[in-house]
Amino acid sequence: xxxxxxxxxxxxxxxxxxxxxxxxxxxxxxxxxxxxxxxxxxxxxxxxxxxxxxxxxxxxxxxxxxxxxxxxxxxxxxxxxxxxxxxxxxxxxxxxxxxxxxxxxxxxxxxxxxxxxxxxxxxxxxxxxxxxxxxxxxxxxxxxxxxxxxxxxxxx
Amino acid sequence: xxxxxxxxxxxxxxxxxxxxxxxxxxxxxxxxxxxxxxxxxxxxxxxxxxxxxxxxxxxxxxxxxxxxxxxxxxxxxxxxxxxxxxxxxxxxxxxxxxxxxxxxxxxxxxxxxxxxxxxxxxxxxxxxxxxxxxxxxxxxxxxxxxxxxxxxxxxx
Numbered sequence: 001x002x003x004x005x006x007x008x009x010x011x012x013x014x015x016x017x018x019x020x021x022x023x024x025x026x027x028x029x030x031x032x033x034x035x036x037x038x039x040x041x042x043x044x045x046x047x048x049x050x051x052x053x054x055x056x057x058x059x060x061x062x063x064x065x066x067x068x069x070x071x072x073x074x075x076x077x078x079x080x081x082x083x084x085x086x087x088x089x090x091x092x093x094x095x096x097x098x099x100x101x102x103x104x105x106x107x108x109x110x111x112x113x114x115x116x117x118x119x120x121x122x123x124x125x126x127x128x129x130x131x132x133x134x135x136x137x138x139x140x141x142x143x144x145x146x147x148x149x150x151x152x153x154x155x156x
Numbered sequence: 157x158x159x160x161x162x163x164x165x166x167x168x169x170x171x172x173x174x175x176x177x178x179x180x181x182x183x184x185x186x187x188x189x190x191x192x193x194x195x196x197x198x199x200x201x202x203x204x205x206x207x208x209x210x211x212x213x214x215x216x217x218x219x220x221x222x223x224x225x226x227x228x229x230x231x232x233x234x235x236x237x238x239x240x241x242x243x244x245x246x247x248x249x250x251x252x253x254x255x256x257x258x259x260x261x262x263x264x265x266x267x268x269x270x271x272x273x274x275x276x277x278x279x280x281x282x283x284x285x286x287x288x289x290x291x292x293x294x295x296x297x298x299x300x301x302x303x304x305x306x307x308x309x310x311x312x
Contacts, residue, residue, distance in 0.1 A: 022296070024296070024297075024298040025286055025289045025294065025298040025299070026291070026294070026295070026296060026298075027290055028289070029288075029289035046291065049159055063291065063295060081293055081295055083296030084296050085286075130181055130183075131179045131180055131181075133184070133185035135182070135202065135219065137237055138181065139219060139237060140178070140180070140181070140182060140217055140239030140240050141180075141181070142180040142181040142182075143181070
């Protein structure tokens with residue numbers, strides 16, 4: 001039984017984030033905010049993860065986008081943007097990636113992600129589909145979306 | 157002497173694009189548009205590249221963003237978004253990446269890019285700097301920007 005938890009911002013979490021490939025400006029900014037007391041130790045972060053014992057082995061960031069910025073879904077609505085879904089190499093193929101995606105789906109909102117190119121097979125299995133490319137909206141991205149029942153692609 | 161050219165949309169170009177790692181929805185969409193006669197053979201593409209003899213060995217996509225969408229620069233202005241800068245492995249370390257970036261700079265507009273994590277050293281040499289991370293604007297991105305003289309970071 002795999003448990004998905006919302007991650008807390010603290011030095012332990014931020015140290016564990018360094019093991020993930022997609023460590024970047026977002027994580028550095030969280031570290032600076034913690035050091036400068038702009039956010040409190042153990043605040044809720046935008047990350048969700050799975051621990052194996054005491055070790056963080058999978059994570060993703062989830063962010064709710066307001067309906068007024070929705071350029072993907074019909075009817076227009078709040079949706080979730082999912083990024084940095086990643087499972088540490090030794091813990092792959094155990095269903096942790098699926099557990100995170102299922103957790104994201106459990107909010108009942110449409111989901112958009114912009115995966116790394118190599119992961120298309122995984123997202124297809126998760127029920128995600130490519131959108132029709134729009135250069136102004138998508139720039140160089142490869143957006144994939146998941147539609148809950150009753151939601152479809154926005155026509156622009 | 158390295159020449160940067162605007163690439164034409166045709167079957168040869170699209171076949172050459174397949175050699176680049178960051179081949180994705182944008183390229184597939186160009187192929188479909190060509191096949192469906194939505195765009196003409198030899199139309200201008202949003203890509204610029206460098207040929208070595210007859211072979212495309214480096215490329216980038218450049219897109220002008222209107223001032224009204226500018227969330228990065230002060231004063232607010234049109235800027236260029238640069239993505240998919242890539243040099244084929246056997247042609248790296250010959251200055252082709254720098255030639256493409258210099259070409260982008262020659263428009264005199266600020267530039268934003270969202271590089272792959274491993275390429276930070278290259279972008280620093282090119283004079284690009286990280287922005288202050290803003291979750292609503294940057295999501296999971298790691299934006300780097302280049303400021304022409306007289307332009308600075310937008311304060312939000």
